Amino acid sequence: MGKYHNDQPIQGGPNDPDLLNRLDFANQLANVLLLNHDDDCLTVSLEGEWGYGKTSVINLVKGALNEKESVPIIIEYNPWLAGKPESLIQDFLLQFSSQLNIQDNSDAALKAAKELIAYSSLFSVAKLVPGAEPWASIVEKVFSGVGNSTKKIAELKKLDLLGKKKKVVSAIDKIKTPIIVVIDDIDRLTPSETFQVLRLVKAVADFSGTSFLLAFDSKYLISVLDKNDIVNASEYINKVIQLRVPLPVISERGMNELANVELENLSDRNLTDRFESDQERLSWIYYNYFKHLIKNPRELKRSFNHLRFVLEQVEGQVCFSDLFSLSIIATKANSVYEHIKNSPEAYIGKRLSNDGLMMDKPEKVVESFKDERDSLLKVFSEGDRKLLEGLLGDTFPLLDSGGYSQYGVSHTDSAGRVSAPQRLHVAFHYKTPIGYLSDQEILDFISGEINRADFLEKVSTEDAEDRFLEMMTNYARECGDNSSDILASIYDAFLNSDKLISSLESNYGFMSKDLYRQMNWLTNKVISESGNKYTLIKYLVDREKSAPIAADVLYKIRVQVHGKNHDEEWITEQQLEELEGDYQEMAMKALTNMAFINNHLESHIFYELKRSSKVKTSVFISEILSNDNGAIRVAEIIGNSGCDSTNGPYVQINEKSFRDVIDFEALRDQVKEVDIENQPIHIQATLKSILDGKKYYLRDGELGELW
Structure with a gap:
């Protein structure tokens, strides 16, 4: 990092040159001042x-x-x-x-x-x-x-x-x-x-x-x-x-040269290569705002002093263009900068603290602070006020006053933008808060620079699973040849964790954000970014410890292959058939070993087995029913039909859907022999549904409303 400026003037000469082309002016002024002694x-x-x-x-x-x-x-x-x-x-x-x-x-x-x-x-x-x-x-x-x-x-x-x-x-x-x-x-x-x-x-x-x-x-x-x-x-x-x-007017070219020197002195690294569209945004912010708001060398130096201080602590965790924007605001409108820091909800519609629940939509929250923002800006000239409004709008899109749509991004957090609460927290606290993780940590995890198992244990200790999986999805493209090992380490850490079990048991509806669903999203993103999709998918299908994820991946592939939009296909139909054969053997092994009985994921494995081969599924279930307590084991395997926003996970056994893989008469006969009331609640719900075909919630066994 370069040195900080203490508002010292240039001295001239090769080590401290005049970048504003004022040397000829100074020479002429020297001639005027040089009198004769009399x-x-x-x-x-x-x-x-x-x-x-x-x-x-x-x-x-x-x-x-x-x-x-x-x-x-x-x-x-x-x-x-x-x-x-x-x-x-x-x-x-x-x-x-x-x-x-x-x-x-x-x-x-x-x-x-x-x-x-x-x-x-x-x-x-x-x-x-x-x-x-x-x-x-x-x-x-x-x-x-x-x-x-x-x-x-x-x-x-x-x-x-x-x-x-x-x-x-x-x-x-x-x-x-x-x-x-x-x-x-x-x-x-x-x-x-x-x-x-x-x-x-x-x-x-x-x-x-x-x-x-x-x-x-x-x-x-x-x-x-x-x-x-x-x-x-x-x-x-x-x-x-x-x-x-009067001093010579400072030309636009002169200010550009000063700014370029400052940018070059900030870091030896490329500061805009980590986040999407960061270089384009930096150019936009510079030419549309910086050049017009930062009007003299002193303001320029103060702006870069602020930028340098923040950058030394959070480089790579927030996109450089937004740090640049915030430094302009801090220099030109410090009262506005303090307002952003103290009232972030006025700009992003959310608070940064854990207790920052805002009942209104972010857009409405931001709108409610309009008068406060306007009062801070009214002290500026009309020209500067409009520029600051534009800069704020481009930095915080919910203000809807900017014009940066041509360089918009698909996801503000993945682009490192301060309009995402996590990034704004880092920009103002100068550190990554517990539970957020830094981008560099994620990149080190992907590259294997750190021990993945130890890091995932730390993630779990800090309750940072959500943020970890979210950021991994952002960086899925970086996984490359390490994709198999990376995904395997994540599955091993989380698939059987107490937190995943708890999240599935408390899951309310498909809009909820549980660990398993996030792992599925990450898996799909990694596969879509992979240069060798078939090899990666085959690895997952052959791996018993990844059985539920493999089941969901195959389901997605089947929709791709048999759907109308074949441009999205990861693999061919022939490759899918080959993988289904491998999956069937692995799935039956996983269900036999009851590898996922405690985390409520066996149904994922079973339903994909049923879709890929009704014959093998029928034989497999028949063998289970022939054993003691066979009905209980079948209930464990098939007892998760879905979830809704009313009361979470539920079971509904439709005889018509199961007739081709289960002998329902034999199953019902066995269920009638079971002491249902002495079974766990979720098993009670499944057994009742087998008998009457109705919908029951797994968390409390209550009868659900049919839709």
Whole structure:
């Protein structure tokens, strides 16, 4: 990562170059400032808004002056170091004398420094009178401090104001070297201090052979003069300053070059290659918003400082273009940024906390905060307000104020967008919260860089199964040749877990999100992204530990092969027939070993066995019924017909559907011999359905309504 900016100006030269093409301008300004030692004092202003690079240009001017054949004495005065406004003039003269002697240790410079010190002592008695020149302030101080007119005259003679100034002028003239005084950051001073700087330049230090370069924001300076009761402030400035020079306009190309340098310094890696359409979005955000909202080098540096800080902690967990957007907002509209952080529901319709249940639809929640958002934006100019509204709309689509539809994505979370709660949480907390997992962890799991079994144990401990499977689905394409091993590790960790059993038992309807359903979604996505689908599917079909998943995969393939849209087929009809033969042997083995009896998944295996071969299924069930408690075992196998939103999983045994694989008369006869009331609830429900064909819920055995 690159270094942070502390608002330092450029110095010029090969290690800190001028990227805004202002060197020629600085050279010309240096020529203007370089007087002959006996020329009248000249005051030049360098004017520009805060952040536009006045100090950087001053450094370029100083560099140009130091390259001159006759190098001038450059004295820099920092009014920030003055203790109080009333001592500012004296402080200036003392700094002047000190730097003069340091830069030129000749006898002439030493003499001038001494005269400056003597001159500065006059101002120790002054209590500056607002609106009056320093001379008048000193006279006012003397007249108020002595009693009779004789004493007044004596005191004024002691001051000998003009006499002491003439000695300074004479001493400076003997140096025979032009002097350039640079006073920067005037517009960072208080109104009183700013006014005193202008007064000292006009009446105190107008020495021959000396030029002044004053840097300030003219708008601020005019407001300062207004506060000091100066009528016609612009004309007053013109009396003090003989040449007013505005900073060169920063070209679009110049700002682009600055931004490109900053982007290159952020990271050695490609920051936009992880998430969908991230590079396209970055270009869109840059050209439509950044270029128009970030208007000067200072704002640009602040924006990249913020971006760099966040990126160092969450790189790869949130799409770079959205981090870029948030940094623009933080720089240009910090109140809006804080509002997003403190009230995320106003932008995504959801809270980030675990207790963040919002009863209304996200769109309605977002709409309810419109007045709050508008009040934060109304302080900006119409142009900036529209730009910020557009940027917010492109970052948070529910605001419906952006225009980024041409680079839309299929799923905000998979694209790393902060409109997904998990991603926004990471962007503002600078870390991946427990239960969310990071994208890098998922990629390490896929590549095998970490122990998969240990990682899945951690996922389970942190109750992060939902998020893990969701993110794995996002990254299914990355599985590649590792797909078989990856899926097997997931099945082994979760298929027989207590959480999966609990989720199936509490499952309300097909819209619910249980672990098994998510594993099915992941499996389908991995297969669809695989370059060798048949080999992967055969691996699942041959693996007893994956039997329920294999059953659901075969069902999906059968729909593909025998459906109308053959473009979606994973394998051919002939390959399906081959796989069905393998599945039948594996399925009967899994049911015989009762590998999935505890997790309510045997029905998945059975129904696919029934669809693939009624003959083998019939023989298999007959063998089971011939054993002791055969009816109970059949009930365990077939007893899950589906689930609904009323009361979850249910059973409904339709004799017509089972007649070709089960001898129903024999089955019913055995069921009648069973003490039903002493069986587990879900077995009771299945046995009752076998007898009467009605629908019963497995969780409580209650009779369900037929649809």
